[in-house]
Structure formats: C-alpha cells, structure tokens
Amino acid sequence: MMQRKHRTLGRPRKEQDGTSTKDTILHIATGMFLEKGYPLVSMDDVAQQCDVTKATVYYYYKTKTDLFTDAMVQLMNRIHERIVVILSTNEPLKKQLFQFAKGHLQATVDIDINSFMKEAKTSLSQEQLQLMQEAEQKMYDELEHALKKAMDKGEIPGSNPRLGALLFVSMVTTGNNMNTVFKNSFSSLDDLVTQIVDFYWDGLANGS
Amino acid sequence: MMQRKHRTLGRPRKEQDGTSTKDTILHIATGMFLEKGYPLVSMDDVAQQCDVTKATVYYYYKTKTDLFTDAMVQLMNRIHERIVVILSTNEPLKKQLFQFAKGHLQATVDIDINSFMKEAKTSLSQEQLQLMQEAEQKMYDELEHALKKAMDKGEIPGSNPRLGALLFVSMVTTGNNMNTVFKNSFSSLDDLVTQIVDFYWDGLANGS
Amino acid sequence: MMQRKHRTLGRPRKEQDGTSTKDTILHIATGMFLEKGYPLVSMDDVAQQCDVTKATVYYYYKTKTDLFTDAMVQLMNRIHERIVVILSTNEPLKKQLFQFAKGHLQATVDIDINSFMKEAKTSLSQEQLQLMQEAEQKMYDELEHALKKAMDKGEIPGSNPRLGALLFVSMVTTGNNMNTVFKNSFSSLDDLVTQIVDFYWDGLANGS
Amino acid sequence: MMQRKHRTLGRPRKEQDGTSTKDTILHIATGMFLEKGYPLVSMDDVAQQCDVTKATVYYYYKTKTDLFTDAMVQLMNRIHERIVVILSTNEPLKKQLFQFAKGHLQATVDIDINSFMKEAKTSLSQEQLQLMQEAEQKMYDELEHALKKAMDKGEIPGSNPRLGALLFVSMVTTGNNMNTVFKNSFSSLDDLVTQIVDFYWDGLANGS
DNA sequence: TATGAATGAGTATTCATTCAT
DNA sequence: TATGAATGAATACTCATTCAT
Numbered sequence A, B, C, D: 001m002m003q004r005k006h007r008t009l010g011r012p013r014k015e016q017d018g019t020s021t022k023d024t025i026l027h028i029a030t031g032m033f034l035e036k037g038y039p040l041v042s043m044d045d046v047a048q049q050c051d052v053t054k055a056t057v058y059y060y061y062k063t064k065t066d067l068f069t070d071a072m073v074q075l076m077n078r079i080h081e082r083i084v085v086i087l088s089t090n091e092p093l094k095k096q097l098f099q100f101a102k103g104h105l106q107a108t109v110d111i112d113i114n115s116f117m118k119e120a121k122t123s124l125s126q127e128q129l130q131l132m133q134e135a136e137q138k139m140y141d142e143l144e145h146a147l148k149k150a151m152d153k154g155e156i157p158g159s160n161p162r163l164g165a166l167l168f169v170s171m172v173t174t175g176n177n178m179n180t181v182f183k184n185s186f187s188s189l190d191d192l193v194t195q196i197v198d199f200y201w202d203g204l205a206n207g208s
Numbered sequence E: 001t002a003t004g005a006a007t008g009a010g011t012a013t014t015c016a017t018t019c020a021t
Numbered sequence F: 001t002a003t004g005a006a007t008g009a010a011t012a013c014t015c016a017t018t019c020a021t
Helices: A021-036 A043-050 A054-060 A064-087 A093-106 A113-121 A126-153 A161-181 A189-202 B021-036 B043-050 B054-060 B064-087 B093-106 B113-121 B126-152 B161-185 B189-202 C021-036 C043-050 C054-060 C064-087 C093-106 C113-121 C126-152 C161-181 C189-202 D021-036 D043-050 D054-060 D064-087 D093-106 D113-121 D126-152 D161-185 D189-202
Strands: none
Touching (some): A021 A064, A043 A064, A093 A189, A113 A161, A113 B161, B021 B043, B021 B054, B021 B064, B043 B064, B064 B093, B064 B113, B064 B126, B093 B126, B093 B189, B126 B161, C021 C043, C021 C054, C021 C064, C043 C064, C064 C113, C064 C126, C093 C161, C113 D161, C161 C189, C161 D161, C161 D189, D021 D043, D021 D054, D043 D064, D064 D126, D093 D126, D093 D161, D113 D126, D126 D161, D161 D189
16 A cells, blocks of 8 residues: 555656566557557556556657557568568468468457558658558568569469558458457367468469 | 427428438538548537537437447448349359449448447447447348359359458458559559459469 | 535526626636736636636637637727727827826736737737737827827927837836836825826926 | 766866856756746756756756746846946936947847746745846846936936836837837837937927 | 537646656 | 656647537
8 A cells, every 4th residue: 555656756767677668658559559549549548558657658759649650660560570581481472471371360469550551641740651651561562572572483373463462461451350250160260361361372263 | 488490290301402410410420430430530520511510410319429330330231232232133253243342442431341340349339339240240241142152053162151251341442442552553443443353253373 | 515516517507697608708818818928827727717617618719829819809909999088089198198097007907918919929820910919009000190190280299109109008018017116106096197197298308 | 886077176167168057058048038938938948959958957957937037137137237337437318328228129039027027926936036126126226326316417307217217128128029010110220229218318298 | 400508528748847877 | 967767737628428498
C-alpha cells in the first residue's frame, strides 16, 4: 500500500531491464495500434499501459501521429528484415513463401497493413504518410524481387511480379483473420498455411 | 401540445425525392463509414451531411453502433444480392468471378470488411456483432456454394471451397487498394480485374 | 444538499430571468477577459462562472477565439453607441469629452483596448482580427469626426484629429490605471477626470 | 563523478562573446516577454531561443515569475537610466521630452508597462509585484521630478506633475501602437514624435 | 416527425517544475 | 555549470447521448 501509489516526482532511475523508456513506449504502442487500430488507441491508454504518465509519452513522441508513424515504420522494417532473411536462402521459392506465411500467421497480432494505411491517411501528415509508404514499399519490393528472380530462373512462369507480391500478402493476411471467421476448419497452423500457399501457387483451377 | 402539422394518415412521410429521412440517413452514413471508418465518423458529421440535426439521427437510430450495424448489414445484404444474381446465371464460374470482381472494384469505396469488423469489435454489442457476422457469412456462403457446385460439376478440381471464397474476396479487395500502392501499372480496370481473376484461377505456378 | 449537486442531464428550462444562455456566457466572458486578459481566461473558467458545462460554452461559441472576438466586438459596439450619444448633443466639445471620460472611468473594469489587440494578435484568425479592428476603428472614427467638426466650427484650432482621438483615449485609459499606481492623489473621480480633460485640452504648457 | 571539465577558478565562466549564460537568458527572455506577453512565453520557448535546455533556465531562475520579474525590473532600470541621462542635460524640457519619446518609439518592441503589470498581477507573488512596481515608480519619479523642476523654474505653469508624467508615458506608448491603427499618416518617425510631444505640450485647444 | 439545448466523459497537447547525474 | 528524464495539472476542444418541446 505504501509502495508506488504516487510515483515520486522527478526522474526515477533508468529501467532495470535495460530497455529504454522510449523503446518500451514504442513497443507497447505498436501492439496496441495493431490490436485496436489508430483511432481507438488514446495517448492516455498508451501511457497507462506503459506505466508512465501521458507527459512522458509526449516527451518522447511529439504527437500521436508521430508515435503511430514510428511504430508502424519500425514494425514494417522488422517484417522487411524477416523477409530478407527468408528470401536470401537457397530454398525453393515455394518453401520460402511457406516460411514467410507461417511467420506472419504466428505473430499473435493481425497485421493488416492496408487497413492501417487507410485509417492513417486521414490523420497523418504528408511526410509521415510518405515514411510509412516507403517502409511498405520496401517490403513489397523484396517479395517482388524474389518472384522476378524465380521467373528469370524459370522456376515459375513469367507474369506480373508486383501483383503477385501484393496478392500473396493479402492472402496471408486473410489467413490471419480466418481464425475469427471459421476457426474450426483447420487442424493446425501448418495445415492452414500449407493450404494458402498451395492455393497461391496453383490457383483455383489447378489444385491436386 | 397539439400542434402537430396535419399529416396524411397511414402512409409514411416521404421527402420530395421519394426517400424517407431514415433511408437517407442510412444511405449517407454507409458511405461515410466506408470512406472514413467507424471511429472517424461522428454523429455530428452524419447529421450535417444529411442536412438534419443530430437529434433527428438519434430519433431514427438509438445509438451510433445501431446506425453502423444497420448500415453495414444492409450493405452486405446488397452485396449478397448482387452475388446471388451473378452466380445464378449459367455462365462459367470464371466469368462469374470476373463479373463479381469488376463490380466490387467499380464501387468507389473500398469495402474491406475484415478491417471494418476489427474496428467495430471494440464498440459493438454482442448482438450487433452477430448481426454483422451473419450478414458477412451469408456473402461468403454464396461464393462457397458456387465453388462447391463447380467442383461437383468437375469445372474445377476439388479443394476447400470456404478457403477459396475467402481468398477470392481478399484478393479482390486488395485490388481496390492497389490504386494507392502502384496505380500506374494497369491500363484499365478490366485489365486489372482480368489479371486478378487469372491469378486466382491459375495461381503463381500456372500462368500462361 | 439534494438540490442541484448533479445537474440533471438533458435540457433544463430556459433561464428564469429572460436572458438567454448565450448572452449570459458572452456577458460573463467579457468581464473575465477584461479583468484577466485573453490567455489567462480558460474556457473552463468561463463555464464555471456561467454555471454551465464547458460543452455548453462550446455549443454557442465554436472556439475560444470566437468567444473572445464576439465579446470584444460587442463591447466596442456598446462603447461606440455611448460615444455617439454623448457626441450628438449640442454641448461644447470639452464638456462632451468630460462626459465620455467619466463614463469610461466609471466602468469598473479596465478597458485597455490596445493591450487587448496585442494579446489577441497572436491567437486570432485574420478574419477575427479584422472584425475587432473594424469595431475599434468605428469608435475612433466617431471621436475623430467630433474633433474635426469642432475644428471646422473654430471651437479648437486645426490639427490632426485622428491623433487627437487616439491620444484622448490613451489618456483616459491611463486614468483607469491610476487607481492602482497612485490612488491617493485625487479627492474624487470628478477631480481626476477634470484634470485629465484639462490636461488634454490645454497641454502641459498652458495650464491655469 | 569527478568528470567536470577543467575550469579556471574564481572567474565566472563566460561564453565566447563575453556574455554569461544567465545574462543571455535574461536578455532573450526580456525580448520575448515584450513581444508576446507573459502568458504566451513558455519556459520551453525561452530555453529553445537561448539554445540551452529548460533545466538550465531553471538553474538560473527558480521560477518563471522570477525570470519575468528580473527581466522587467532590469528593463525598467535601463529605461530609468536613459531617462536620467536625458533629463540631466541642460536642454529645455520640451526638447528632453522629445528625445525620450523618440528613444521609446525607436525601440522595436512595444513596452506597455500597464498592460504588463495587469497580465502579471495574477501570477506574481506579492514580493515580485512590489519589486516591479518600485522599478516602475522610479521611472515615473524621474519624469515627475523633471516636470516639477520645470514648474519651479517657471518653464511651464504649475500643475500636477505626477499626472503629467503618467500621461506623457501613456501618450508615447500609444504612439507605438499607432503603426497598427493608422500607419500611413506620418511621413517619418520624427514627424510622429514631434506631433505627439507638441500635443502633450500645447493640448488640444492651443495648437498652432 | 424533428429539433435545440445541454451534458459528462473523453482526447490530444502544453507547461511549469523537479531531481539525479 | 548544465542537462535529460519525468511528472501533475491544466487547456482547448470533441463526441455520443438525453430530454423537453
């Protein structure tokens, strides 16, 4: 009862666990934005979840849109890195796609980038939007590049690689939502992922 | 206390253009929700766009979530009807899919049902959520049914028709967003739709 | 204790005394702005003084600057009317000036228009500033006009009437502040007003 | 814990340009207060303009009101000194007044002491208010003294010298504001100053 | 059927101030 | 001497909702 009801004024010592306050905020905020969407996350909420005051959040991020932009860009950069790692192996493309999809679906949160971009468009500054779009592009670029390489190698027939990249991400994202819509149809995550990748690979008309 | 304006009995009042106030509100609100998303549309906004007072909106819709639910359910029902019409023809499945996709892309607004449901989840009552989910299911049911029929007829090989339905909608929806991401790649709407449906049909590995 | 701790929700009856809520707010706000200056009056303060909620204040005045502008313009209009009344008599100019000065000094509050304009300049919109400046000009115009007429009639020698108007108001305003600075020197308000008008009339070098 | 940079003992540290940090802050803050008024200048603003951190400002000035008081007192002292210099010459009073007025008007900023005192009154401590008022009085004392001397010498007729001092300052200050109200009427600063001093000297009824 | 007036709870943001280093 | 981190309280403004008419 006497421990930390009222936090002491001024500056307490740095976090014990080595993570800076700024990173903590960014990390927690990212999760909240993903879970509830930009408009439904208030700075109050973020501060409370981070166990700091709102003023502290504002000390590190000048506006809510700044926090959001930072969170999203950093998130997309992390995804990008994962993509790079996966796609830089010598595995066949289909296996790489499987790994990417599985990783995406394993993330507890539902990362629907498109819906985020839309939500944000109304609120973000031009500059912030551009930052996010650049990070987004980088992700797709990587996938597109891998598809193109596979086409060049003859691994898959030639077609529009950009479209292929976008559609793949959209299908994987949909897989995430499926849990909600009809969870009981798939025995395991692997099963779901396999089916999605197969579908992507073979289309409706060429299934086994 | 008795000053109500004289009014023809029995017949609901109509505006000059034949639409009732209630319908006008629902119609306009639908558009606004689609354009900006649930949290960014205020009852004030709706009232203003409808050229009535906020109180009038509340006269017809008890809460904002009621308005939203009604709007979305009605929208999905309309889409459902359209699907029914398209899928009840004797055309080959692929052509039907093309027609559906094209209709979807022609709608100026970007109907990303999944992101909508997520946005709303926090705010809606259990009952309202269920209403919306039922309407959503009905849409997918129809598509799924058509896929199953095509499988039965041997038009396409057998596979998970539910998954097929979901993925098709996700791909078409993605097509809507493409304008933003890389607008310049397609000569026309038909071109885009064709490519998406082809991709859906043949997959990555079976392109022409 | 049970009477009006929590004011009932919804809309209570119109004010008993016939003044509309909007007027009450404007009136009270005017006094507060005059007393403390624009930045030191918060919308919360205003609401509290008016015994309504902040939301009610915003119901009538969309922004704080709107409220301020309205308050100042209305105030200057009132002063303008008083000037018109006083200057439209057939009394000699000096007596008219005396009456104006006395009325100004009798107002409990210290109306230092110049300082208000300065304070406001940072916060107001171009449009709002213009509204205030127009109201201000109208006041000075009236005085200037009276001076010019007196010059034409030969009541006073010709000189810059605009400058004369501005300086007169500045001197009268200073009289208001004198209470603070050296209150004990004047036996009565009439005494102070007389001395100021005399000074204005005769200057430093032509005193009795 | 011992890492203080080596430092010459005894002599207070100076910036390259010879002004101490404390003086820099005071100087810059003075300008900001004059330009925007007490409430509209934040400690953050001051720190930023001074290119130090807020904590540094607080290192030298315990509170914002302290900073303000110091700034204003020092400013009034400087003005006082200037008055002393001007009034201690053997020039005729009218010429001295002209010089004072011109100096006042040349200062880019609009020093309306009265409005400043009012703005501050709510925030300052009793002690701080007294400090400022003393500095203010000293200024007026000097002018009053000069007027009295001129009366004693018969240079001007006898009248209330305190009132004369106050009104003079008020008229000169008004001159400063005139730029805004009707800028185009005066060919030059000298012209404006001359007219004001003439008006002060001769009054409305004794112009040339 | 429709509305004007009012509200309580929130939302983003700012600010003076403190304190350990 | 100087600062980076943190805070509590305020500030302007919004919004879903209610109710008497």
